[in-house]
Amino acid sequence: MTEIFTSINSFGLFGMNAYGVSVEIDLSRGIPMFEIVGLPDTAVKESRDRVRSAIKNGGFEFPLGRVVVNLAPADVKKIGSLYDLPLFIGLLYVSGVIERDLSDCAFIGELSLSGEICPASGILPMVMEAKAQGIRSIFVPYANSAEGAVVEGIEVYPVKNITELIDHLKGTKTLPAAQAKPFEAGVADSLLDYSEVKGQAGAKRALEIAAAGGHNVLLIGPPGSGKSMLAKRLPTILPPLTFDEAIETTKIHSIAGALPAGVSLISARPYRHPHHTVSAVALSGGSAYPKPGEISLAHNGVLFLDELPEFTRPAMEVLRQPIEDGCVSISRVNGTYTYPCSVMLVGAMNPCKCGYFGHPTRQCSCSPVSVSKYLSKISGPLLDRLDLHIEVMPVEFEHLSSGQKAECSADIRARVSAARALQVERYKKFGISCNAKITPAMLDEFCIMTPAAKNILKRAFDTMGLSARGYDRILKVARTIADLDRAQKIDTCHIAEAVQYRSLDRKYWAGNAHR
Known part of the structure; x- marks a missing residue:
C-alpha cells in the first residue's frame, strides 16, 4: 500500500462568521491507528467512533493502516460534530470507494451510527462563506436544506444518509439541489392584535x-x-x-x-x-x-x-x-x-x-x-x-x-x-x-x-x-x-x-x- 493523502473542504464558526476548514487525511503503512489533530474538542474526537460505525454499517471497509487526520488551520479550536461527514468522505476517498475530484465540494454534518446525517448549527453562515471561497457544491443535512438554499450562486444538496450521498458522488443517482423559497415578510403572531x-x-x-x-x-x-x-x-x-x-x-x-x-x-x-x-x-x-x-x-x-x-x-x-x-x-x-x-x-x-x-x-x-x-x-x-x-x-x-x-x-x-x-x-x-x-x-x-x-x-x-x-x-x-x-x-x-x-x-x- 502506498501512502495516500486527500483534503476535504468543510467549515467552522467563530462568532457570527464562518471560516474554511480543510479536513486532511493521510493513510500510510504502519500499525493500524486513527488519530485526529488540529485542536479538536471532545465532540470532534468522538467522531472517530461515529465515523467508524457509519462506515461499517454502510457496508464499507474501514481503511487499514495508519490514519492521521488534521483539521486545518491547526491553531483554531474545532468544536462540534459537524466534521463527521467530511471525515467520512475523506476516509472513503483514501479507501478508493470515491474517485471523483472533490476540490470544488464541501461537506457539513453529523453522522449517526447507522449512517443517517443529523442537523447541524450555523449552516447559513457556512454556506455563505463557501460561496465566498468559490465552492461550487456543498452537501448539508436534509433538515438544514431550507436555510442553506437561501444563498444564491452555489449548489446546496440536502442529504438524508450516506447511501444517497455515495450514490450521488459515484454518479449512480443524482441528488436534487435545494431550491430557495421566495422571501415574504410576515407578522410576528397573527393571533394577537x-x-x-x-x-x-x-x-x-x-x-x-x-x-x-x-x-x-x-x-x-x-x-x-x-x-x-x-x-x-x-x-x-x-x-x-x-x-x-x-x-x-x-x-x-x-x-x-x-x-x-x-x-x-x-x-x-x-x-x-x-x-x-x-x-x-x-x-x-x-x-x-x-x-x-x-x-x-x-x-x-x-x-x-x-x-x-x-x-x-x-x-x-x-x-x-x-x-x-x-x-x-x-x-x-x-x-x-x-x-x-x-x-x-x-x-x-x-x-x-x-x-x-x-x-x-x-x-x-x-x-x-x-x-x-x-x-x-x-x-x-x-x-x-x-x-x-x-x-x-x-x-x-x-x-x-x-x-x-x-x-x-x-x-x-x-x-x-x-x-x-x-x-x-x-x-x-x-x-x-x-x-x-x-x-x-x-x-x-x-x-x-x-x-x-x-x-x-x-x-x-x-x-x-x-x-x-x-x-x-x-x-x-x-x-x-x-x-x-x-x-x-x-x-x-x-x-x-x-x-x-x-x-x-x-x-x-x-x-x-x-x-
Whole structure:
C-alpha cells in the first residue's frame, strides 16, 4: 500500500462568521491507528467512533493502516460534530470507494451510527462563506436544506444518509439541489392584535411612538392593568423585516441552533421574553465557546423583560452596554466574539412589591422603605437608557364593558411603517434605520427644533435635572413624533409629548416614599 493523502473542504464558526476548514487525511503503512489533530474538542474526537460505525454499517471497509487526520488551520479550536461527514468522505476517498475530484465540494454534518446525517448549527453562515471561497457544491443535512438554499450562486444538496450521498458522488443517482423559497415578510403572531386591548389609549400611543423610532420602553403599573398584553402585541405593529435584516436574524438563530426545522429565513421580527430567573450569561451570550444570548436572539425585534425588578442585578446591568452599542462582545482566551443585538428593550414592572403604589383606588400595603427598596432594584443608568416611561393604569369599567372595537394592529403598523420609511431614507448614507440609533453628532443636523420647542426643552432640562443622555433621548423621541406627524422640524407639541414620557422616573424614583 502506498501512502495516500486527500483534503476535504468543510467549515467552522467563530462568532457570527464562518471560516474554511480543510479536513486532511493521510493513510500510510504502519500499525493500524486513527488519530485526529488540529485542536479538536471532545465532540470532534468522538467522531472517530461515529465515523467508524457509519462506515461499517454502510457496508464499507474501514481503511487499514495508519490514519492521521488534521483539521486545518491547526491553531483554531474545532468544536462540534459537524466534521463527521467530511471525515467520512475523506476516509472513503483514501479507501478508493470515491474517485471523483472533490476540490470544488464541501461537506457539513453529523453522522449517526447507522449512517443517517443529523442537523447541524450555523449552516447559513457556512454556506455563505463557501460561496465566498468559490465552492461550487456543498452537501448539508436534509433538515438544514431550507436555510442553506437561501444563498444564491452555489449548489446546496440536502442529504438524508450516506447511501444517497455515495450514490450521488459515484454518479449512480443524482441528488436534487435545494431550491430557495421566495422571501415574504410576515407578522410576528397573527393571533394577537391591539384591537383586543380595551382602553389604554395613552399606552398604545406611546408604544406606537416607540415602534416608529425603535425606542426602548418601560411599562409601569399595578397588576392586571395590561402591561404584558400590550408588550406581547408590540411586534404586530413593527414594520416588516427587510431581506437583509432577515438574513442577519436567521444567521444568529442558525448559529445558536434555534432555527426551526424547515425554515429558510425568519420572516417576522423576533420576540423574546426570558423568565426573570435567567442568568446574565444567558442574556448576553457566553460559555467557553460563546453562542448568542437572548439579547442577540432578539436582534431586529423585541426583548421583553416582564417583572423587571425580579431579574438579578447582574442580569439587568449586563444589558447597559449592548443596548447602547447595538452589539455585545464576549472575550475569551481564544478570542473575542461579537454578536449584533439591535433590539427594542421593553421592561414591565409593578411600582412596588404589592403592586398598588400610586393606584387611584387601592391602598398600597408596602412601607415607604419597602417601596424605595423595590424601585431601587432598577439602577439609574439602566433607567436612563429607557427612552419612554409609560404609566399603565387600571382600565375603567366603561372601557372593559364597551363592545366597541379598538384600532387594529394593521392600521397602527401602517403609520409606523410610513414613519420608518422616512427615517430609512433620511439616514441611508449612515447605515442606520431608525431614530433610536442616531448618534449625538447627528442630533444637530436631524433634530432641528423651532425656537419655541427649544425653550420648552430648556425649561424641562433645568427643572427635571436631565442627564446628557436624557436630553439626547428626548430629542430622538421628539424626532419620531414629528415623523409620525410628517413634520420637518420638531415643534412644541412634539417636545412636550416627548418630555412627558421621561417624567415617571421623577414620580416613582424621586421621593418615592411619598404616597
